[in-house]
Amino acid sequence: MGSGGRTDLDGGAVAPLTICVIGTGGFIGSHLCEKLMAETQQTVLAVDVYCDKIRHLVDPPPPHLAGRISFHRLNIKNDSRLEGLIKMADLTINLAAICMPADYNTRPLDTIYSNFIDALPVVKYWIRKSFALSDLENSKRLIHFSTCEVYGKTIGSFLPKDHPLRKVICILIRR
Template sequence: MANGAQNGGNHVTKKPPPEPSPLRRAKFFKANMRILITGGAGFIGSHLVDKLMENEKNEVIVVDNYFTGSKDNLRHWIGHPRFELIRHDVTEPLFVEVDRIYHLACPASPIFYKYNPVKTIKTNVIGTMNMLGLAKRVGARILLTSTSEVYGDPLEHPQMETYWGNVNPIGVRSCYDEGKRVAETLMFDYHRQHGIEIRIARIFNTYGPRMNIDDGRVLSNFIAQAIRDEDLTVQLPGTQTRSFCYVSDMVDGLMRLMEGDNTGPINIGNPGEFTMLELAETVKELINPRVKIVTMENTPDDPRQRKPDIGKAKEELGWEPKIKLRDGIRLMEEDFRKRLHFQESVSLS
C-alpha cells in the first residue's frame, strides 16, 4: 500500500480564484481563449499547439528558449493570426494576458538536463514560480507537466498517485526528479494560499514524431540506430521496464485534465509495460532485422521499473491511450527517416 494519505484530488481553497481582466466581460470582446504554452517549441509542446490551434476560438502563445525545442516544429504556424511565438526563458518573469497556461518548459532527456543541472533545477523551481505568479496576476488556470520521475526508483508497482516515491535527493538525476517534486509543491502552495486554479499531470514516457533524434532516450536511440544500421545498445541488465505513450494520446490527456475539474496529480501514460530487451527486439523486427542487439553499462539511478496506474485518469478524465506501441513505432520511423535523410543531404551538399 502507498505510504501516506491521498495527495491529490480536489482541494477546498482558502481564497477564490483571482478575477480575469474586466475586458473579458465587455460586450465587444471576442470570446477567444488565450492559451500560453511554455516549452511549446518542444516535442510534446508542438503537438499540443497543433491540437489547440484546430479550435478557431483559441489564440496560442508559445514561449521557448530553444534549448531543446526548435522553431522547425512550429514553422507551419508562424505568421498565423491566432499564433504568437516568443523567445523567452521562463526563469525570467513574463507579462502577458492569458486564460490558460500549459507549463511544459524543462529539458526532459537525461542528456540535456544533466548537461546543466543547475539551470534545470532553476527552470523547475524559478520557472514554475514565475508561471504561478503570472497565473495569480491574470487569473489564469495553470497545468504543470510533472513526471513519473517523481516516483524515483519505485518500491510500489504499478505507481499510483498516492505513492510518495523513492528518490535520491543528491544524485545526477536529482535536478530533474527533485526539481519536479518542488514544482508540484509550489503548485499546491499557490493553490491553497492564493486560490490559483491548478492542474498537475504526471506524464510517463512519451514518444512520436518530432522527438530529438539524438536525445539519449531509449526509443529514439533504438529507432535512429536501426535506421542507421547500427547496433541497438541496451543498458544492462535489460530487464528494466518502461511504458510508452504515443504523443497524440498524451496531448488528449493533458487537454482533458486542463478542462476538467480535478487538480491532480493524475498519471498520464500507457500502462503497457516492456523490458528494454523486448523493446529492442520489437524495433529490430519492425525496422531492421539485420542489426545486432548489444549491451552496455547503465547510468546511475536508472529506475528498474516504471508503469502507471491510470485508474484515476480513466475515472476522472474518461481517458486512456489508444495507439499501440507497434503502430506508434511505425509513425515515428517515418518521421525519423525523413529527418535523417534531410540531415544527410545537407551534409553532402
C-alpha cells in the same frame, strides 16, 4: 472538437479561450499548438526560446490562423514580458523543462533549476493575475507540469542481468 465550438452544460456557446502555452519549442508544446490550431478556435500565445517546430504556424501564420497564434521568443526565468502574456491568457500551460534523460546525470542542477526554480515566475505572475480578480467565475487557470518526470529506468532495469524477464523476446511472423 469540431467547428461547432464549445458549449456549456446548458448548451450555451462558450467563447474561445486565449491560451498561453509556454514551451512550444518542445515535443508536447509543438504538438499541442498544432492540435489547438487544427481542431479548435482557441487563440494561442506561443512562448519559447525558439520556434523551429512551430515555424509553419507562426512565420508567417497561414491566412486561416492569422490572429489566432502568435510566437513570443523569451526565456521564462528572466523576462518581464511573460507577466503580460499570462495576464492576457484565460489558461496558462507551462510545459517548459529540460527533458533529456542524459542531462539528469550530466547537468543535474541545471535540470532542477529549469524544471522547478526557473518556472517559479510563471506561478508568481499567474497568482498575481488570478487573485486580482474579484469574480471567481472568471478566474484563470494554470496547468503546470514537467515532462522530465516521465523518464527514468524501466522496471526491467532493476532485475538481475540473468533474470528471464530481461531477455529480449523476438517474435517471428511467418506467411
